[in-house]
Amino acid sequence: MTTPADRPYIFINSAMSADGKLSTFERKQVKISGKADFERVDELRAGTDAIMVGIGTVLADDPSLTVKSEQRRQARIAAGKEENPVRIIVDSNARTPLDADIFKKGKGKKIIVVSKSAPSDKISALSEMPETKIIVADSANSGHVNLEEMAVQLKNEGISRLMVEGGATLNYGLISAGIADEIRIFVGNLIIGGKTAPTFADGDGFSEENLKKLTLESAEQIEDGILLTWKVGNE
Numbered sequence: 001m002t003t004p005a006d007r008p009y010i011f012i013n014s015a016m017s018a019d020g021k022l023s024t025f026e027r028k029q030v031k032i033s034g035k036a037d038f039e040r041v042d043e044l045r046a047g048t049d050a051i052m053v054g055i056g057t058v059l060a061d062d063p064s065l066t067v068k069s070e071q072r073r074q075a076r077i078a079a080g081k082e083e084n085p086v087r088i089i090v091d092s093n094a095r096t097p098l099d100a101d102i103f104k105k106g107k108g109k110k111i112i113v114v115s116k117s118a119p120s121d122k123i124s125a126l127s128e129m130p131e132t133k134i135i136v137a138d139s140a141n142s143g144h145v146n147l148e149e150m151a152v153q154l155k156n157e158g159i160s161r162l163m164v165e166g167g168a169t170l171n172y173g174l175i176s177a178g179i180a181d182e183i184r185i186f187v188g189n190l191i192i193g194g195k196t197a198p199t200f201a202d203g204d205g206f207s208e209e210n211l212k213k214l215t216l217e218s219a220e221q222i223e224d225g226i227l228l229t230w231k232v233g234n235e
């Protein structure tokens with residue numbers, strides 16, 4: 001059993017529709033938030049040590065996860081940091097495409113977290129990508145990466161503050177592992193619908209006696225949406 005001191009402070013930032021969806025049934029990136037929220041997310045990115053997504057988001061959206069503002073990148077450099085936070089993909093089977101935007105856009109370190117059963121040829125191909133480190137984590141019972149053990153390894157890499165940008169399955173994995181400390185959700189002014197569209201937290205779901213309790217820290221209107229900030233009760 002690890003303690004919060006053994007791992008980074010982990011917060012999830014997502015944008016969801018008014019009906020709780022992260023994207024459409026086609027699982028393609030949807031513009032949920034506007035310019036003001038985009039700036040807020042960029043500021044959050046610039047203030048973290050690392051940004052993490054699941055392999056599902058890489059395959060669906062191909063994000064670059066870079067800090068977009070030149071001014072914010074320069075401020076990081078002036079503070080003695082890389083211009084982008086470390087970019088991390090949780091990818092048990094080393095499926096990250098070698099032509100993913102994370103490798104093509106922006107400077108800085110990348111970490112791919114794989115499980116011990118990932119194919120060795122795929123691991124070695126990824127490890128040859130520039131500024132890329134492979135972390136091999138234990139497998140959870142599900143066969144996916146053991147997120148708690150991964151978090152300890154990331155702390156040992158010098159990551160103290162970790163921002164997670166989804167998607168639905170990774171969000172649930174972190175919350176159910178009891179290692180998500182804070183959740184920031186921008187609720188946008190649209191309905192996406194669809195029973196197979198990803199929600200903020202998919203996975204198996206909690207039974208009634210195990211529901212995860214949150215404490216509301218703030219609710220702030222941004223343009224036509226609301227930013228909700230919650231602390232997660234992990235005790």
Ligand SMILES: NC(=O)C1=CN([C@@H]2O[C@H](COP(=O)(O)OP(=O)(O)OC[C@H]3O[C@@H](n4cnc5c(N)ncnc54)[C@H](OP(=O)(O)O)[C@@H]3O)[C@@H](O)[C@H]2O)C=CC1
Nearest residue numbers: 014015023027054056057092144145166167168169170173
């Ligand atoms: N609106 C928003 O803010 C955002 C929306 N999205 C949307 O979300 C969708 C993608 O979500 P989703 O498909 O759920 O993919 P995720 O990005 O959540 O990645 C899930 C994958 O991560 C890997 N993984 C490894 N270990 C674990 C673990 N212990 N727990 C959970 N996952 C693990 C698994 O694949 P493996 O076993 O192969 O490793 C799993 O399938 C897309 O439609 C995207 O557009 C995504 C981000 C933000």
Ligand SMILES: Nc1nc(O)c(N)c(N[C@@H]2O[C@H](COP(=O)(O)O)[C@@H](O)[C@H]2O)n1
Nearest residue numbers: 015030031032033061063064065066165
């Ligand atoms: N904050 C926010 N608002 C939206 O409307 C979104 N669709 C997302 N999606 C996330 O942003 C990632 C794209 O990052 P890059 O621009 O490529 O750096 C995407 O993968 C989702 O994580 N976020």
